[in-house]
Amino acid sequence: MSWPKAVQDIIDEFQDIEDQFERLEVLMDFSEEVDELPVSEWNENNLVKGCQSIAHVVVVVNDGIVHMKSAADAKMVQGLQGILSIAVNGSTIQQVLDLTPDFAEEAGILNSLTPSRSNGFRTMFDMIQREVREAI
């Protein structure tokens, strides 16, 4: 499968890292890409279920262009949200629907996480696609 350039760049960045600690640092660096969802907007609807950390995700579609806002109490989860933000922000609905969560696997991000967090990643991904689908 060929990925959009932004996603491919993420894969490339991770694939070069040998050291697990560094990989986690890079992951956490992605937290800076998050467009933060203010605490006042956190609710049951945008809560990521089944994630042991607290995490919220909201997707807005404006003129067919997708944008995600999010927040989490753990830096690594924020990092995952940052990566998802890069993958979806500014994309069209179709581009988002064409994505699969496998890119994170390919980058080796999920292996370096606990099972509950890699599940959390998939859950967030699914939430995004669901909301985008609903926006059609």
Add this chain to the structure above:
Amino acid sequence: MSWPKAVQDIIDEFQDIEDQFERLEVLMDFSEEVDELPVSEWNENNLVKGCQSIAHVVVVVNDGIVHMKSAADAKMVQGLQGILSIAVNGSTIQQVLDLTPDFAEEAGILNSLTPSRSNGFRTMFDMIQREVREAI
């Protein structure tokens, strides 16, 4: 410990046997030494408790001389009773009280039996000593 000659003979006879099958055959041969307790005399009192086979033991002391009668449904248990018969029949009360069941260990008889049967042997031995003691 030094054993009475009849007992030492039993130990010697078993100690020479290498093959387990032969050892069991020799054990069963001792069943011929049993003075059989007729079924009509079997009762709860002379039943050997905790033995998975059916076994009965009766001890009679006449003029200070011990004699045992017994019966069992399994040939190997009869063999054990035969060995006990040799060990106690014709002995004095004191000679019987001086015995310990270790001679069967020393002969390697108990190792070749199942745990429930080597327990059964000890139980029969204890029954004999108890009855002899009561006859004093």
Add this chain to the structure above:
Amino acid sequence: MGDSMKHDFPIFSRLINGRPLVYLDNAATTQKPSCVIDAMSHYYSSSNANVHRAVHTLAGEATEGYERCRTLLKQMFNSNYAVITSGTTEAINLVSHAWGSHNLKAGDVVVLTEMEHHSDIVPWQMLAEKTAIELRYVPVENGELDMDAFEVALVGAKLVCMVHTSNVLGIRNPVEEVISKSHSAGARVLLDAAQAVPHESINFHELGADFMAFSAHKMCGPTGIGALLVSDEAFSEMEPFMGGGDMIETVTLEGSTYQTNEHRFEAGTPRIAEGFGWAAALEWLSSVDLESHHERLLKIANRVADQLREKGMTVYSSLRPGDAAVVSFTHPTIHPEDFARLLDAQGIAVRTGHHCAQPLMQKLGISGTIRASFYLYNDDQDADIFLSGIDRVLEAMA
């Protein structure tokens, strides 16, 4: 065929009383191939950690390996739910507590059979004492379930508990018919598949039973682990049994909420190494053609049974197609324990006694049998050694 397989099982290099081991006590427990033994050693030597809520590498590996056992069970037996227990017995007790206590009330009927293993009798007798349910036992006639009596017993029953394949006789009950009739009558069905699963491939979903219990140790897996497969409907009717770590969602001083998947019934640190071992056994079994081995073993068992009859023994197993290769017999005069001990002296392992099925023994009018049970690694040569071992015993006792 059997012989080359023996190379996979380190125990067969063992000598017993100077003779190569001929192991015919497989209905009690089976031997383990190297891959199973190694899987557990390897777990302890390189991935040992407690499972679930894993934040470190070892805990992740332990969790994955343990849950893989569950995944394999679900795949191999086609079940949506596989609760891991310590064995068949705990699995049946789990049903009696987690399902029985909550779905059966005074006067409700549970149907059992006279050929049940104690593990499928005593839990129900205990429940009957607590809640006054009625137990009905389907009689055994000529070594077979009386299916007419079964239909009578079924009237008004809520649950039918039946041994799929008998550990004493090897007989395979007509479970398909039992399940369809029970369901028509509105009863759930529990199968004790301890002896079935090692011998035939079972598609739990297609078969349609509600509960199916079995043990790893009878199918080349480790001791201390087994499973209860549960149908979706029955699963939704079960309440937690034992309480503790891992089965909870939240605990407060006021009360607790529980997990909704199989973990709901698995309290405490699970059988982790055992899960690794069983997974290896399940994979090893998948590589074996159970059906053709089964036919081969049944043929051997029939030959053995015929010879035993010729030698004057009474054989209780009928060994028809589908039955397990279990030969239960007695000699008119030789005590079973003497018999078995003289076989052991020749390196041959068989079992004697009531085989945890005293009611069946009472029905057969005997106190016990000698049982020779065959499994994958057994071959014609084992049968020959067994038969000449029998001859030697008969000579010695003549």
Add this chain to the structure above:
Amino acid sequence: MGDSMKHDFPIFSRLINGRPLVYLDNAATTQKPSCVIDAMSHYYSSSNANVHRAVHTLAGEATEGYERCRTLLKQMFNSNYAVITSGTTEAINLVSHAWGSHNLKAGDVVVLTEMEHHSDIVPWQMLAEKTAIELRYVPVENGELDMDAFEVALVGAKLVCMVHTSNVLGIRNPVEEVISKSHSAGARVLLDAAQAVPHESINFHELGADFMAFSAHKMCGPTGIGALLVSDEAFSEMEPFMGGGDMIETVTLEGSTYQTNEHRFEAGTPRIAEGFGWAAALEWLSSVDLESHHERLLKIANRVADQLREKGMTVYSSLRPGDAAVVSFTHPTIHPEDFARLLDAQGIAVRTGHHCAQPLMQKLGISGTIRASFYLYNDDQDADIFLSGIDRVLEAMA
């Protein structure tokens, strides 16, 4: 000291993310010495058979090895009864069913504490639902049991259930005082000794508790096995829990009678290989000077705790003499799971979360801690690596 001991444990040749393993998750489960791993492999490779009623050589060896585990337990802990279970959790559930159901009635009081592991809370909550017993929780103040509150709670109590040594805080409760006051008040005492037994030698008979539960896997033994020690008086008050093979004396269609010794509470094929493994672990532990290791580890834990405080962490363990070397801490801003994952990247295994003690977490006002727990094979170097690992995390997150 610790270092040379590591040679006995094959897992320490393992690299985690390129670094030698520093295993500080011992309160969850301990690592296993070669002798334990080998004892199980050896059993499976040369003596594997089902136990009890043994008529062949392998079955005799299996029975002897399995029962030897029980004998060792009785000797090491000075107890007349050692019931073998699948672990601490099953042992406590056994008490709640086999003793609790038969000796407690509506309105009877069971005293628990706020620092219990879920395994010593949920079984009692379940029993309370069934029989309307009253549960009273002794509060924890400043990381310690409130003993004044304990005396109040004790009034009219029939049973006191208490963790001997906390798996979260490492604190050792004043069990001697608790037992003598409970007995004076006419209450039986159950000790959850899962964390205690690995750290101190306990003379069960002298200590005077009625029940004591623990798991093999937390004391260098295998998974899937544990024990319940029972006093003579309490033993006579227990009724069978699970039904099945091995725990019966006779079974008829009308009803069954049960064994009178520990087998009464052990239904089904037991944990045979696990018994061999645990016996090896018990012998290995007997060769170790637990007390001096304990002092050494507590010193290490105190040094670690001091350093963590200096680095800005909140430490919840007080680590006084007698406490176990368990350091529970949090960082003001770094999420525990991030913290643990960054330690894991450096080969350091710790645990995070509620440690199956949610009520204690609620009392402490936190959702979880990071827990570093030390055991026999840990040494000063492990502590140094852990502390510099912490520094690297703090730098990375700065």
